[in-house]
Amino acid sequence: MTSEGLASELPVLWVVTDQLPFPPRNGITLPLFNYLAGLKSSYSIRLIVLNDIQCNFPPASIEANEELYGPICFLPLTRKSKLTRIISELLSKEMYQHGWKYLPGAAQLPTTPNSILVSPMSAVAKWGSVTNGVFRKSAVHVAAVNDCTAAEYHYRYQSHFGSLKTLFKAVIDYLRSRWIGVIEAKMLQSYDAILLQTARDKELMKELVHPTIAAKVVLAPNGVNHRFRSVSNENGRNIVFVGELSGEYGEIISWLVSEVWPGVVDRCPNSNLRIVGKGASSTLAANIRSTQGVENIEYVEDLSDVYKDAIIAISPVFKGFGLINKTVEAMACGVAVVGGAAAFNGIPGFESNVHGAVCLKKSKDEFVNMITYLIENEDKRKDIGRAGKKLIAGGFNWDTTNKIIQGVLSAGSPA
Structure with missing residues (x-):
């Protein structure tokens, strides 16, 4: 039988998203890319991309993704007005940052699916605009949203690092989180299952969204690429930070460079x-x-390659929810991680100062002291790196995660 014939006999899976999965470059595309890699042998995948008409994808990126996944179905959407989005959130209909309007007639949906996987939460909102909340009842619907969105707003103040402007925004977001939770429940109520990455997010989904939504949650933590597991950094020399430098991480890096790092260099000049x-x-x-x-x-x-030449990774995360990919990847490489307690979210068996160096406060002095201590104490640093590597080696496997997802897609509900 030809590969085309075999593909035609596989169940059809629509993967609905608003970002191109390849190359995997952030917390959204990393899991999506690996989901697709693991599911393609069991499903005939049709990639449906919900496209903001104001932000078209580069042709080269489209070509690269179509080489991997076949022809992409692009569904065009446009943003509603700011006033409409404000009113919708106040009425608990839509989140302000969503508020999409589908432009029908420009694309034809592919073959009717057996299952539909929608990721991330922004794509759930856009897909709701396309379907008007009415799903094809014959298909299993799964939302891979990674984190609890209401928690992101409720705890944003914990990630505040600087200006009065961002502090004010964090307070406003905390007040908004009540509406966000109600809207999140409405967005997810029709899905058969919801994929989250940590048990903490499931607890927050129950607390801030609704118990019936939390009951649909299946934990599907991100895996770690085999390249990280095989890294040796015995001769490393750098302290590293990995992440986007805009948005919340822009503030974190500004704090790290302006306040923490000068204290490190004062005590360890060659760092x-x-x-x-x-x-x-x-x-x-x-x-x-x-x-x-x-x-x-x-x-x-x-x-x-970055972690091969690293002795310490800094992960100053305090948000209290979500899985922090850069923490898990650095630990998998045997690099000692210095971070806030939230940097180690969702890592079963983690022990403070055994598998990672925890700074409990957003304190310049605490981070300076911990980083310089590990620079100066090679044995302790390597002990933490080895213990962290061993801990991560026992979990965070993409094959395991994809088996969980396949089970959910087949059953249509949490096991």
Whole structure:
């Protein structure tokens, strides 16, 4: 039998998203890319991309993704007005940052599916605009939303690192979280199952959204690429930070470069901080250039190369929910991670100062003391790196996660 004949006999899976999965470059595309890699042998996959008409994808990116997944069905949408979105959120209909309007007639949906996987939450909102909330009853619907959205708003103040403007926004978001939880429940109520990455997010879904929604949750944590597991960094020399340098992480890096790092260099003058990520503002970029022992690399082909030359990874995360991919990846490489307690969310068996170095406060002095202690104490640093690597080796496997997802897609509800 030909491969085409075999593919035609597989159940049809629509994967609905609003980002192109390849290359995997962030917390949304990383799991989606790996889901597709694991599911393609069991399903005939049709990729449906919900496309904001104001932000078209580059032709080269479309071509690269179609080589992997076949012809892509693009469904065009446009944003509703700001006033409409404000009113919709106040009435608990739609979140302000969503509010999409589908432009029908421009695309034809592919063959009727057996199952539909929608990811991330922004795609759930857009898909609701396409379907008007009415799903094909013959298909199993699964929402892979990764985190609890209401928790993101409820706890945003914990990630505040700087300006009065962002503090004010964090307070407003905390007040908004009540409406966000109601809307999140409405968005997810028709789905057969919901994929989250941590048990903490399931608890928050029950607390901030609704118990009936939490009852649909299946835990599907991200895996770790085999390249990270095989890294050896016995001769590393850098302290590293990996992440986008815009948005919330822009504030974190500004704090790290302006306040924490000078204290590290005062005590350990030959230290080097390598920041891997793009999106720095002109002010942040200038600050990085003018700070002793700091460099910014916007893009690397393979992050495992960064960790081969690292002794410490910094993960100053305090948001209290979600799985922090950069923490898990650094631990898998045997790099000692210094971070807030939330940096180690969703890691079963994690013990503070055994598998990672935990700073309980957003304190400049606490981070300076912990980083310099590990620079100066090689044995302790390597003990933490080895223990973290061993802990991650026992879990965070994409094959296991994809088996969980296949079971959910087949059963249509949590096991």
